[in-house]
Amino acid sequence: MRMLIGFEVHQQMATERxxxxxxxxxxxxxxxxxxxxxxxxxxxxxxxxxxxEQAVNAAIEIALMLGCEIIVDKSIYIQRKHYDYPDLPSGxxxxxxxxxxxGELQGVRIREVxxxxxxxxYDPTAGTVDFNRSGVPLVEIVTEPDMHSPEEARKFLRxxxxxxxxxxxxxxxxxxxMRTDTNISLEGGGRVEVKNINSVKGAYRAIKxxxxxxxxKLDRGExxxxxxxxxxESQKITVPMRVKELEEDYRYIPDPDIFxxxxxxxxxxxxSAEMFEAPHLRERRxxxxxxxxxxxASVMVSERELADFFEAVAKEIDPKLAATWxxxxxxxxxxxxxxxxxxxxxxxxxxxxxxxxxxxxxxxxEQGELIxxxxxxxxxxxxxxxxxxxxxxxxxxxxxxxxxxxxxxxxRAVKDYRAGKEEALNFLAGKVMGLTRGRAxxxxxxxxxxxxxxxxx
Amino acid sequence: MDEVTRAKLKAIKSRKLSxxxxxxxxxxxxxxxxxxxxxxxxxxxxxxxQAEALERKIKRGGKTGKLAGLTIGIKSNINVKGLRxxxxxxxxxxxxxxxxxxVIKRIRAADGIIVGMNNMDxxxxxxxxxxxxxxxxxxxxxxxxxxxxxxxxPAAAIASGMCDLCLGSDTGGSIRNPASHCGVxxxxxxxxxxxxxxxxxxxxxxxxxxxxxxxxxxxxxxxEGIAGRNPxxxxxxxxxxxxxxDKLDAGIKGMRIGTSPKFRELTDPKVMSVIDGAIGKLRDLxxxxxxxxxxxLEKGLPAYYLIMSVEFFSATRKFDGRKYGKRIEDVCGDxxxxxxxxxxxxxxxxxxGKYYQRALQVRTLIREELMAALDKxxxxxxxxxxxxxxxxxxxxxxxAMYVYDYLTIPTNLAGICGGVIKAGEVGGIPxxxxxxGKALDEGEVLRTLRAFEAIL
Amino acid sequence: xxxxxxKGIERSAEEIVxxxxxxxxxxxxxxxTYYSHELYNIxxxxxxxxxxxxxxxxxxxxxxxxxxxxxxxxxxxEVARWTR
Numbered sequence: 001m002r003m004l005i006g007f008e009v010h011q012q013m014a015t016e017r018x019x020x021x022x023x024x025x026x027x028x029x030x031x032x033x034x035x036x037x038x039x040x041x042x043x044x045x046x047x048x049x050x051x052x053e054q055a056v057n058a059a060i061e062i063a064l065m066l067g068c069e070i071i072v073d074k075s076i077y078i079q080r081k082h083y084d085y086p087d088l089p090s091g092x093x094x095x096x097x098x099x100x101x102x103g104e105l106q107g108v109r110i111r112e113v114x115x116x117x118x119x120x121x122y123d124p125t126a127g128t129v130d131f132n133r134s135g136v137p138l139v140e141i142v143t144e145p146d147m148h149s150p151e152e153a154r155k156f157l158r159x160x161x162x163x164x165x166x167x168x169x170x171x172x173x174x175x176x177x178m179r180t181d182t183n184i185s186l187e188g189g190g191r192v193e194v195k196n197i198n199s200v201k202g203a204y205r206a207i208k209x210x211x212x213x214x215x216x217k218l219d220r221g222e223x224x225x226x227x228x229x230x231x232x233e234s235q236k237i238t239v240p241m242r243v244k245e246l247e248e249d250y251r252y253i254p255d256p257d258i259f260x261x262x263x264x265x266x267x268x269x270x271x272s273a274e275m276f277e278a279p280h281l282r283e284r285r286x287x288x289x290x291x292x293x294x295x296x297a298s299v300m301v302s303e304r305e306l307a308d309f310f311e312a313v314a315k316e317i318d319p320k321l322a323a324t325w326x327x328x329x330x331x332x333x334x335x336x337x338x339x340x341x342x343x344x345x346x347x348x349x350x351x352x353x354x355x356x357x358x359x360x361x362x363x364x365x366e367q368g369e370l371i372x373x374x375x376x377x378x379x380x381x382x383x384x385x386x387x388x389x390x391x392x393x394x395x396x397x398x399x400x401x402x403x404x405x406x407x408x409x410x411x412r413a414v415k416d417y418r419a420g421k422e423e424a425l426n427f428l429a430g431k432v433m434g435l436t437r438g439r440a441x442x443x444x445x446x447x448x449x450x451x452x453x454x455x456x457x
Numbered sequence: 458m459d460e461v462t463r464a465k466l467k468a469i470k471s472r473k474l475s476x477x478x479x480x481x482x483x484x485x486x487x488x489x490x491x492x493x494x495x496x497x498x499x500x501x502x503x504x505x506x507q508a509e510a511l512e513r514k515i516k517r518g519g520k521t522g523k524l525a526g527l528t529i530g531i532k533s534n535i536n537v538k539g540l541r542x543x544x545x546x547x548x549x550x551x552x553x554x555x556x557x558x559x560v561i562k563r564i565r566a567a568d569g570i571i572v573g574m575n576n577m578d579x580x581x582x583x584x585x586x587x588x589x590x591x592x593x594x595x596x597x598x599x600x601x602x603x604x605x606x607x608x609x610x611p612a613a614a615i616a617s618g619m620c621d622l623c624l625g626s627d628t629g630g631s632i633r634n635p636a637s638h639c640g641v642x643x644x645x646x647x648x649x650x651x652x653x654x655x656x657x658x659x660x661x662x663x664x665x666x667x668x669x670x671x672x673x674x675x676x677x678x679x680x681e682g683i684a685g686r687n688p689x690x691x692x693x694x695x696x697x698x699x700x701x702x703d704k705l706d707a708g709i710k711g712m713r714i715g716t717s718p719k720f721r722e723l724t725d726p727k728v729m730s731v732i733d734g735a736i737g738k739l740r741d742l743x744x745x746x747x748x749x750x751x752x753x754l755e756k757g758l759p760a761y762y763l764i765m766s767v768e769f770f771s772a773t774r775k776f777d778g779r780k781y782g783k784r785i786e787d788v789c790g791d792x793x794x795x796x797x798x799x800x801x802x803x804x805x806x807x808x809x810g811k812y813y814q815r816a817l818q819v820r821t822l823i824r825e826e827l828m829a830a831l832d833k834x835x836x837x838x839x840x841x842x843x844x845x846x847x848x849x850x851x852x853x854x855x856x857a858m859y860v861y862d863y864l865t866i867p868t869n870l871a872g873i874c875g876g877v878i879k880a881g882e883v884g885g886i887p888x889x890x891x892x893x894g895k896a897l898d899e900g901e902v903l904r905t906l907r908a909f910e911a912i913l
Numbered sequence: 914x915x916x917x918x919x920k921g922i923e924r925s926a927e928e929i930v931x932x933x934x935x936x937x938x939x940x941x942x943x944x945x946t947y948y949s950h951e952l953y954n955i956x957x958x959x960x961x962x963x964x965x966x967x968x969x970x971x972x973x974x975x976x977x978x979x980x981x982x983x984x985x986x987x988x989x990x991e992v993a994r995w996t997r
Contacts (some may be wrong), residue, residue, distance in 0.1 A: 016960060016961065017960045017963075022963040031985060032987045033987065036971065037963065037967075042775045045534075045542075045656050045657040046556075047655075050688075052959050053959065054959035091777060122990070122993075123987075124992065126992070127989060128988060129987060198949065240995060251804040253768075254947050255661075256660075257690075259691050259948065259954070260952055269516065314924035368909075538974075553977070554974075555971055648951060649950055662948065662949065692952075743945065756936055756940065759933035761974045762933070777978070780975075780988060781979070802923075802926065815947050817946055818941075818944070820945075820946045821938060821946045822940060825943075855925050856932075872949025872950060896949075
């Protein structure tokens, strides 16, 4: 049965002040109802301040990253969307008409992008409201129902989150910075909107549950009615939300207290020129420009700083070598040390030096990795580090001597290997590694060992 | 009556009258008269302390503001921190204001002293002063008759000399209407000239705060004090300090004043005859009287009520009783509920084009007509209200009540300015002359009012 | 009684709507006027937020107007029915 899934993603933008007032936006760091003023609490007589320009620019940038056409030279009204809910201090939410239209990401069409203000935080079980968050600027991204499975939906959301992080214009995803209203329907049934989803994982679970629930209904011969449901994170289920709590007719009117926005092409051009390249576009370009394989490119763009680093390095040295190293060794050390690419202190030139040493055979790849780890802690010239660690590669004669020594010292293992036990070879290789303190290439050790043992009678 | 404010200011400046004495006099007068007139529903317990502080500043030789020592009444829909700003409704009867409206900040900066909160029609939904949840206001100039509304309290306070100046608000005539009925000066500024931050909304695109005064000078002075751009609001005009006092006495010789036959069509002949007399006096002062066309003037009324109802419905969604006060629909009066329900009905998705958008089109028509007329003349003069104020307690229908607004509504729809001065009486009841000017032409309007005042 | 009052008010509310429709039947369809004056792009730069001192004064007054608050300063409202 064909499933149609669409999202309305709400993401907080990274500004210091709220959208219509000057209260700070760090709502999670302060006690309840501290970052508040008459405007964001809807006190009688309060009027919005002019909209936060940074938020408007951020929304334009995000819309551009998603391939949207920006609405230029036309009035973009800020509308009042009326509904009754405890977290909405004025009884209406200020939400703009679209800023961007008709974008696309990973095959999913983006219908529109606009800005709105965050309501306060309502705890529906405790029955309390904290208005610290009320008025924080949000960008809303609405997709067409172009996803057809929970996995597809999850993949899209992950990619969307990455794009948003790339822009540098959104608050980091920490407890509710991104919220997604999800629309799900099975062909033959009504569209169900699920609210109260605060994470990609939550969206995936909610969709899976809905798929099960709706399918079961249809199998029983019941129809799926169009409704709004809430996702309960802890139980991983969706439950009906009373329709009365969220009225259908929002009675939109242009807000008489706020003049419309008009975006001119000069603004769009200047934002476009300064913004970071979107990850999905960069991935494509890395493959084309540097001839690296798509899997490596995908790893490269997983963090904007990592891709920046890669490109700096790939200018000086074989991109394919660089890509392999980044994808395997560098990413490995980053993960192991729980760091992000933005945290590294060593320079692209230092990596280039290191890779040249490996490429020329002055050090083994494993030795290179040791130097890399050292680079993280003490960024400096890799040659210096190599000397400091005593990692100069063994001369062939020295290696042969070490191999001979180990063979002499371990007759039992040699006999075992000759008898067909492979693991004996590894044992011997380990001994050689220990003796040479990692200054030889393990592959070469194995090769020479094997040759020597099998060659000898 | 015409030099009252100037004289008061002089007395305070020359130290013949101290701010403390002025406040005490106001408080005594209020205590004496308010029970009957009910112009004030809340008094400022800090007024005397503020007067004392001002006195100390004067004694030190410190610089004082334009309104130094004057006692000012504030309509109960304008936020004054620490006082109950109730909009004369049970909805907000316990709401202690958490912030000063921008105009209040400016009054304080000019050393004006706020003596209390004036009575009004509930949530500004009225033109008579009869719908307050805290009792009706009487008309001191015509006792037993309505004072007009919705700024009934401010008009009555000035008419009975309870304080020097008042602030009211005007959405469809709520300053000018009571100014006319009570025989005092009232001015509705150009939309966007005076900041609305802190004014509890009736209709966001129409509301303006404006002065009440016994004389034109006082109105001009107070308007100077509150007008000008507020960078913390979107919708104020880019106007920095202006002066109205400077050219106030310039006279109106050679001025072109327009009047429309439509006024006569819509107005009670007894009222119109007072207005004719007033216009004759203006002509004697050297103005040229020209006829202007306002063919669709009366269409403004239904259009206004539709637009205002939608905006009021939106404005009142915050009164859900959760954060402060009570849920409005649970405790409000009939007219407030009427406007909420009407607004709710009209703003439905399927009715938008038929009602709301259509009304906004009519607004364009009225606007264009008034602008075209004001292209030909400097100001337009005429009656303020089409009929005399009825007796308090007289039952009149909803539509008969709305009729009072015919002549004042177009000013708000067009966003231009208008002021009112007493032109005469009919059977002892004041009749006000309305002078309308182009956007930001308060100077012309005040000049005209002043010229008329000088010959009374 | 409350029902009757409501019905009566609704009816009288609609009267002027009907008279509006009649009154404007013959009028031309012009562009809607949403704002008295046309100004665009009134925006405010992002920057240092308001001082915690001014907000502290407001917060005190805000909390004292609240019908109910919990010990952390959250506003007390109704519990959502769909959570039960």
